[in-house]
Amino acid sequence: MSDAKPRTLFDKVWDSHVVERLPDGTCVLYIDRHLVHEVTSPQAFEGLRMAGRKVRRPDLTIAVADHNIPTTDRRLGIKEEDSRIQVETLEKNVKEFGVPYIPILDVRQGIVHIIGPELGISLPGTTIVCGDSHTSTHGALGALAFGIGTSEVEHVLATQTLLQRPAKNMLIRVDGTLGFGATAKDIVLAIIGKIGTAGGNGHVIEYAGEAIRALDMAGRMTVSNMSIEAGARAGMIAPDETTFAWIKGREFAPRGADWEKAVAYWRTLPSDPGAEYETTVVLNAADIAPMVTWGTNPGAVVPVTGVVPDPNTATDEAERAQMRRMLEYMALTPGTKMQDVKIDVVFIGSCTNGRIEDLRAAAAVAKGRKVAPGVRALVVPGSGLVKQQAEQEGIDRVLVEAGFEWREPCCSMCLGMNPDKLAPGQRCASTSNRNFEGRQGPGGRTHLLSPAMAAAAAVTGRLADVRELV
């Protein structure tokens, strides 16, 4: 192995975690942090139990329940029996296997991808896995973070490693400065619109360029979070002063002399000049308008000033058929202005947009306005700490006065595993990450957009251009 070859951020983090390289190129890769939740772990713990195995490093593991707990008063318990059994099973498993656990009534409880960074558990240069595809979120701190299946959850619990082959490097550079009203969510929707939902397959994406560097950590996490929607195994952003300042002082982050050593190491992580990427994509930030999806995958996206596209403009028959199917499901007609599309429900939250900055952006639009008649608008903070901070800032009062529902933190209507879901035929403006058929409830129709755009939809009752409201 030649040390002289310039390496990417991904190469560096990968190389430093290879325990052993097998003859065919498969690597035993060391995992620094394993985040565990109630939906994808029960069968993994059961597998350990059957094989008489232990959790190798409980001290590198942390568990929290987030997917199917209610967003109403948790002291009343979980009414749905299957959801309750899943959470109780997690609580039994963490006790039996000695895994650290954040209980539901702890203020630090929240969506696993919000609390990892928030508590300082997710750090630059580490490998982070979780049985959830949006683990890509943590890559915003310069970690190599990716989602795994339950068999791999069991594998990490038992061995603290994974069998992996290296991914290809993709560079996505967003040059220039974002225009008025455009946000991190619009950047990532524009990227997926450009490269498609399989554009990143087999790759780890590194996001770079002036517009990425200018984002705060919340925005960077929004971008990296949706890497998986472009098919990428992970997204990464080189750590910089913004990253270090954000991590410093967080509960689990290094302190004192350890902090200095950590930062010195983290400074070595950014890609070397001349490092090679298999694929490079360049976007101009100034071209990115507030975006909104029209179809049933996140790549089916247009600027809010646009119209519902016409399948007849597609070049091949398979694509035309897919577009027709999406339009039928979404009950949309080609040529309709996106801003004329009326909505029934607004959901602000999720691991994509459930951070304090997102709630501030929504409140800034909602302030002094009212949720449109007939619209139900939910705000679900990403964690108990986000909720607490928002309440200290009075964001909850602004939103409640405008007619939004202020809820307890969890995944909620992003995937409708708890009681928060769309009824068949309902149309939702959502800050979440997936607009797949039935994702927010069977027959529900999802339009993905930014928190500010979601608030604009709530107060106008349609997909509105937030730039006309602020």
Next chain:
Amino acid sequence: MEAFTKLTGIAAPLPLANVDTDKIIPARFLKTIKRSGLGVHLFDTLRYDAQGKERPDFVLNQEPWRKAQILVAHENFGCGSSREHAPWALLDFGIRCVIAPDFADIFYNNCFKNGILPVRLPRAVCDQLIEDAKLGGNARLTVDLERQVVVRPSGEEIRFEIDPFRKHLLLNGLDDIGQTLQHAASIDRFEAKRRAEMDWMPGTTAA
């Protein structure tokens, strides 16, 4: 895990791109603490109407594809969530092999952990196999992992590529964890070195 060697069976045509994991198994069916029993919910929204009645036009509700063991689809199969419930649902239904032009990474990985063989073949070949599959019970496909070929009803053999290590595990039905634990001494050494070089690195109990 059951080994995968050679399979001859009915193939179901599913000429759709971007079949996401919510389509394979919607989130509301993930509230289980078992791996089995998910087959009845496989492709739930495509398979059943709002009243829970079978949609007669969906391929897996028709004979002979109710007994399909192979699925042939279009691009980016299994995109979306990391839920292993997707391969569990396929397996519980009886599907042991999915053929498509390409797969989402996590789904592809998850298949191997469950004795399901995902086969990547060019779109034009998948379209030919979809035409074969439409012929039903008299037009079975054979998938031979050892020789890395799909055999069409005409006898034509189509070669596919697969990573040798994954092939080895699948052919022998080997458990990944058992494989990795053969490297336990290396993991111990790696941890000791890392502890020495990165003594600043906190754990998850260090608050």
